[in-house]
Amino acid sequence: MSIQVWTWILVGITFTLYIGIAIRSRAGSTKEFYVAGGGVSPLANGLATAADWMSAASFISMAGLISFNGYDGSVYLMGWTGGYVLLALLLAPYLRKFGKFTVPDFIGDRYYSNVARSVAVFCALLVSFTYVAGQMRGVGLVFSRFLEVDINTGVIIGMIIVLFYAVLGGMKGITYTQVAQYCVLIFAFMVPAIFISIQMTGNPIPQLGFGGADENGVYLLDKLDGLHRELGFAEYTSGSKTTLDVFLITAALMFGTAGLPHVIVRFFTVKKVSDARKSAGWALLLIAILYTTAPAISLFSRTNLIETVSNEKYEKLPEWFSNWEKTGLIKFDDKNKDGRVQYVADVSKNELIVDKDIMVLANPEIAGLPNWVIALVAAGALAAALSTAAGLLLVISASVSHDFIKKMVNPNITEKGELVAARLSAVVAVVLLVILVFIHQILSLPQ
Amino acid sequence: MNKEGAILGMVVGILVMLFYMMKFKFDWFGGGSKEDWWFGISPEGFGTIAMIINFIISIIISRFTPSPPNDVQEIVENIRIPSGAGKATH
Numbered sequence: 001m002s003i004q005v006w007t008w009i010l011v012g013i014t015f016t017l018y019i020g021i022a023i024r025s026r027a028g029s030t031k032e033f034y035v036a037g038g039g040v041s042p043l044a045n046g047l048a049t050a051a052d053w054m055s056a057a058s059f060i061s062m063a064g065l066i067s068f069n070g071y072d073g074s075v076y077l078m079g080w081t082g083g084y085v086l087l088a089l090l091l092a093p094y095l096r097k098f099g100k101f102t103v104p105d106f107i108g109d110r111y112y113s114n115v116a117r118s119v120a121v122f123c124a125l126l127v128s129f130t131y132v133a134g135q136m137r138g139v140g141l142v143f144s145r146f147l148e149v150d151i152n153t154g155v156i157i158g159m160i161i162v163l164f165y166a167v168l169g170g171m172k173g174i175t176y177t178q179v180a181q182y183c184v185l186i187f188a189f190m191v192p193a194i195f196i197s198i199q200m201t202g203n204p205i206p207q208l209g210f211g212g213a214d215e216n217g218v219y220l221l222d223k224l225d226g227l228h229r230e231l232g233f234a235e236y237t238s239g240s241k242t243t244l245d246v247f248l249i250t251a252a253l254m255f256g257t258a259g260l261p262h263v264i265v266r267f268f269t270v271k272k273v274s275d276a277r278k279s280a281g282w283a284l285l286l287i288a289i290l291y292t293t294a295p296a297i298s299l300f301s302r303t304n305l306i307e308t309v310s311n312e313k314y315e316k317l318p319e320w321f322s323n324w325e326k327t328g329l330i331k332f333d334d335k336n337k338d339g340r341v342q343y344v345a346d347v348s349k350n351e352l353i354v355d356k357d358i359m360v361l362a363n364p365e366i367a368g369l370p371n372w373v374i375a376l377v378a379a380g381a382l383a384a385a386l387s388t389a390a391g392l393l394l395v396i397s398a399s400v401s402h403d404f405i406k407k408m409v410n411p412n413i414t415e416k417g418e419l420v421a422a423r424l425s426a427v428v429a430v431v432l433l434v435i436l437v438f439i440h441q442i443l444s445l446p447q
Numbered sequence: 448m449n450k451e452g453a454i455l456g457m458v459v460g461i462l463v464m465l466f467y468m469m470k471f472k473f474d475w476f477g478g479g480s481k482e483d484w485w486f487g488i489s490p491e492g493f494g495t496i497a498m499i500i501n502f503i504i505s506i507i508i509s510r511f512t513p514s515p516p517n518d519v520q521e522i523v524e525n526i527r528i529p530s531g532a533g534k535a536t537h
Contacts, residue, residue: 094526107457112519113450119457126461241489248492255498 003365006375007146014184014379015161018386021180022165022173030418033170034398040175040269046282048178049266051185051387053084053287055131056138058294059185059384064359066298067305070228071239073298075246079253081291087258088280092267096276103259105399124261131260131392136433138385141357145327146378156434158382162390163430166397167423174390175269181383186289188380192364192373193293196300199367210296220299227306232345236302262391265398301363308366309341309352317341320365329355393426400425452509460501467493 027033040048058080066073100106104124108117136155143154165173190206197209201220213219225235234240241249267276309317314332324330331353332341343352361381364374401422406413413421469475471483471490488496514520
């Protein structure tokens with residue numbers, strides 16, 4: 001079966017699963033809509049938090065970033081995992097005890113001022129917008145390459161699915177779909193990593209394969225450093241950033257991600273503060289599985305990419321190359337007209353441009369893994385993007401219906417009315433998001 | 448820390464960060480290349496500096512303005528005490 005057929009099957013099965021879960025666990029009260037009734041078990045909440053935390057950026061882009069930046073890319077690993085630790089230990093339990101689930105809400109009450117609340121809301125919106133735009137690019141990438149539909153259509157399909165289960169299920173629906181999405185995404189991330197690790201080093205654990213050697217006894221990192229030197233790139237294991245800069249970027253990523261509202265709100269779905277701490281522990285373990293595998297994937301995919309394309313005849317390149325060329329994310333320009341791919345650091349001689357974001361998605365194809373594995377990665381990337389988008393959507397709708405309508409516009413609104421308001425604001429938020437994505441697309445066309 | 452300090456700190460912090468981002472990422476306010484970065488700090492890492500500026504301003508302003516009401520001070524005291532963490536709250 002072709003990659004496309006496999007992708008339709010796997011994406012179809014997973015989407016049906018998510019919708020099925022949402023219908024079974026739909027919310028009947030505002031409490032179920034906002035905090036899933038408040039009785040989620042610590043393990044289920046840990047799984048859901050992990051899916052919430054790991055977005056399309058973690059799944060698709062992070063390994064690609066490390067792959068192209070080498071040692072410099074490690075700031076993302078440290079920053080994003082560290083940010084979670086900061087959130088789990090220093091933020092979430094206290095906000096939970098304070099009874100507020102967004103940072104602006106906390107600031108508004110702690111500093112007894114609506115001006116402070118508004119300033120914090122502005123800062124939070126600035127962050128969320130940048131974040132959602134990234135998720136949408138991830139969804140668009142998967143759809144355009146594997147399902148061969150237009151990126152815009154892909155974004156709309158994705159948003160309708162999210163809308164369906166967020167509106168129907170509220171936090172309760174989202175929690176249990178996120179549990180399923182974590183399982184899909186981690187399976188999809190690990191299967192190709194394990195396959196390729198065995199292929200390249202004979203070790204089935206990618207984390208160990210990362211430090212392993214190939215059949216000639218050469219360590220993979222040494223081998224890639226050698227390839228980089230040959231082609232004129234900076235060594236993969238050497239960094240170009242100063243220590244101060246690395247420290248500050250890591251800190252910025254940590255403090256920035258620690259305040260993400262859709263993750264903090266997850267700690268309100270358990271019964272007690274001590275359960276919140278337990279689910280934080282589970283989530284850290286579950287997140288670490290992906291984050292410790294990512295550098296191995298970066299190394300494998302970079303080595304495989306260079307070995308497969310460098311100095312090869314263009315017409316003899318495997319099928320994946322032309323497939324990605326169609327999406328415009330790989331570009332080849334035969335500058336010296338010798339029919340071979342020169343992939344070198346020197347810009348005037350380099351003939352190949354590869355988009356960083358395709359490394360995880362293209363990795364199994366480059367390594368020649370079976371079609372179903374390639375399709376699985378596509379389904380996993382969608383799970384990562386959708387789970388985060390749904391979490392963010394719920395935060396937006398809760399702040400409109402609860403903080404704005406219930407607290408400021410109409411305090412006498414009935415339980416039923418508030419639930420309708422929450423669902424309506426989710427619909428409006430999705431429509432706005434789709435419009436924003438289109439504006440973004442139109443604005444970025446000239447590039 | 449009181450509301451005057453918190454508000455001014457946040458406003459200055461986000462503005463400094465936006466200024467640095469726009470200057471070195473979008474080439475506004477005269478732009479600049481890698482060599483012009485302040486103390487060699489990249490725009491990606493500058494958020495941390497902006498955060499430190501935020502704290503410094505908040506602390507200084509809070510020294511010269513009235514302290515927060517008693518009930519708020521009590522909340523701040525209470526929130527750090529782990530007691531009650533085992534009780535179901537809903």
